[in-house]
Amino acid sequence: MDKLKQTILITGANGFLGQKLVEKLIDKSQYCIVATSKSENRNFIREGYTYIPCDFTNMDALQALLDEVQPDKIIHTAAMSSVEACEKDPTLCEKVNIETVYQLGQYCARHDKHLIHLSTDFVFDGKEGPYKENDTTNPCNAYGESKVASEIRLSSTTCRAAILRTILVYGINGDHNRSNLVLWAKKQLEDNNRINVVSDQLRMPTFVDDLADACILAIEKEATGIYHISGDEMMSVLDAVYHIADFWHLDRSLINPIRAVDIGQENNRPRKTGFILDKAKTELGYSPTPFIKSLEEIEQQFSFYNR
Numbered sequence: 188m189d190k191l192k193q194t195i196l197i198t199g200a201n202g203f204l205g206q207k208l209v210e211k212l213i214d215k216s217q218y219c220i221v222a223t224s225k226s227e228n229r230n231f232i233r234e235g236y237t238y239i240p241c242d243f244t245n246m247d248a249l250q251a252l253l254d255e256v257q258p259d260k261i262i263h264t265a266a267m268s269s270v271e272a273c274e275k276d277p278t279l280c281e282k283v284n285i286e287t288v289y290q291l292g293q294y295c296a297r298h299d300k301h302l303i304h305l306s307t308d309f310v311f312d313g314k315e316g317p318y319k320e321n322d323t324t325n326p327c328n329a330y331g332e333s334k335v336a337s338e339i340r341l342s343s344t345t346c347r348a349a350i351l352r353t354i355l356v357y358g359i360n361g362d363h364n365r366s367n368l369v370l371w372a373k374k375q376l377e378d379n380n381r382i383n384v385v386s387d388q389l390r391m392p393t394f395v396d397d398l399a400d401a402c403i404l405a406i407e408k409e410a411t412g413i414y415h416i417s418g419d420e421m422m423s424v425l426d427a428v429y430h431i432a433d434f435w436h437l438d439r440s441l442i443n444p445i446r447a448v449d450i451g452q453e454n455n456r457p458r459k460t461g462f463i464l465d466k467a468k469t470e471l472g473y474s475p476t477p478f479i480k481s482l483e484e485i486e487q488q489f490s491f492y493n494r
């Protein structure tokens with residue numbers, strides 16, 4: 188690694204946020220970027236960074252990676268991010284979502300390095316959204332529980348860490364296999380397929396480009412503590428999908444409103460989350476993109492990603 192530059196290690200680099208972070212950070216000449224993920228590299232950009240695969244359930248492999256890379260900063264996006272997968276395999280969920288975070292925190296504490304850790308609105312029960320950073324957590328699924336535990340374990344170290352919680356991330360990157368609410372709804376409606384969309388889950392959906400920018404702000408400001416990072420507009424998932432249909436002039440009549448109970452999500456998803464963004468705006472200079480403007484940016488990005 189070029190020791191004249193600060194080395195940033197991006198974990199979960201194959202993931203939705205991870206791919207966007209690689210794309211944005213390789214353009215910043217002051218950094219040397221190392222990307223890591225469990226599988227072989229899926230980023231369509233192959234130049235400008237080093238990719239090292241590593242399965243974090245192997246703690247020795249993770250330690251060897253840290254000893255080799257000696258990062259100055261770590262942006263930790265890797266996780267089991269599926270609620271259902273975490274319910275199905277709590278042991279693996281604990282290893283990936285909790286033990287890994289503690290190991291990274293201990294490394295950063297020992298070597299005085301800076302860590303950015305990604306968490307979620309699912310740490311809350313969804314009864315009183317929108318939430319401030321110091322509101323009481325009360326997760327309603329195994330995934331949310333693992334993220335609460337990861338925050339607690341991380342805080343038990345002396346690591347300089349910023350925990351960025353976010354919500355329902357959407358947008359586009361080069362990975363045709365990783366969908367999200369916007370791409371899923373747009374594709375289904377373009378294919379004239381009827382879709383069932385929940386009307387009683389309220390969120391502040393987060394543009395992946397804004398989330399990546401927030402990670403970079405936290406890195407550059409050496410931020411520590413918890414920050415809420417999301418879009419600034421509270422909306423039901425149904426309303427979000429109506430916006431998507433209207434923006435791309437698609438057929439609203441294909442959208443069938445359902446309730447969370449209809450897809451078995453009445454108990455394992457918080458009803459109303461959303462974040463109060465004052466702290467991130469004031470301390471990080473975070474500035475979320477309005478939802479409709481983000482759709483305009485996504486439309487422009489389709490050609491860049493050859494999608």
Ligand SMILES: NC(=O)C1=CN([C@@H]2O[C@H](COP(=O)(O)OP(=O)(O)OC[C@H]3O[C@@H](n4cnc5c(N)ncnc54)[C@H](OP(=O)(O)O)[C@@H]3O)[C@@H](O)[C@H]2O)C=CC1
Pocket residue numbers: 198199200201202203204205223224225226227241242243244263264265266267268269283305306307308352353354355356357365
């Ligand atoms: N997407 C969302 O709506 C939200 C996401 N978040 C959080 O933000 C972060 C990023 O989310 P997102 O980009 O959607 O995540 P993704 O699910 O898209 O990507 C997660 C990545 O973690 C990697 N990973 C999983 N298990 C391991 C392992 N054992 N060893 C190494 N790497 C592993 C995967 O690697 P590979 O693909 O190579 O197997 C995958 O690329 C996560 O922490 C998530 O909890 C929070 C709120 C909302």
Ligand SMILES: Cc1cn([C@H]2C[C@H](O)[C@@H](COP(=O)(O)OP(=O)(O)O[C@H]3O[C@@H](C)C(=O)[C@@H](O)[C@H]3O)O2)c(=O)[nH]c1=O
Pocket residue numbers: 268269270306307308309353354355356368383384385388424450456
């Ligand atoms: C499958 C399905 C989902 N939905 C809604 C439910 C949900 O609000 C939204 C997205 O579906 P998902 O199952 O991906 O949603 P979900 O697992 O609820 O998304 C969560 O992901 C994890 C990582 C988080 O941390 C949370 O912030 C949140 O983004 O779409 C429908 O409306 N109809 C459907 O048929």
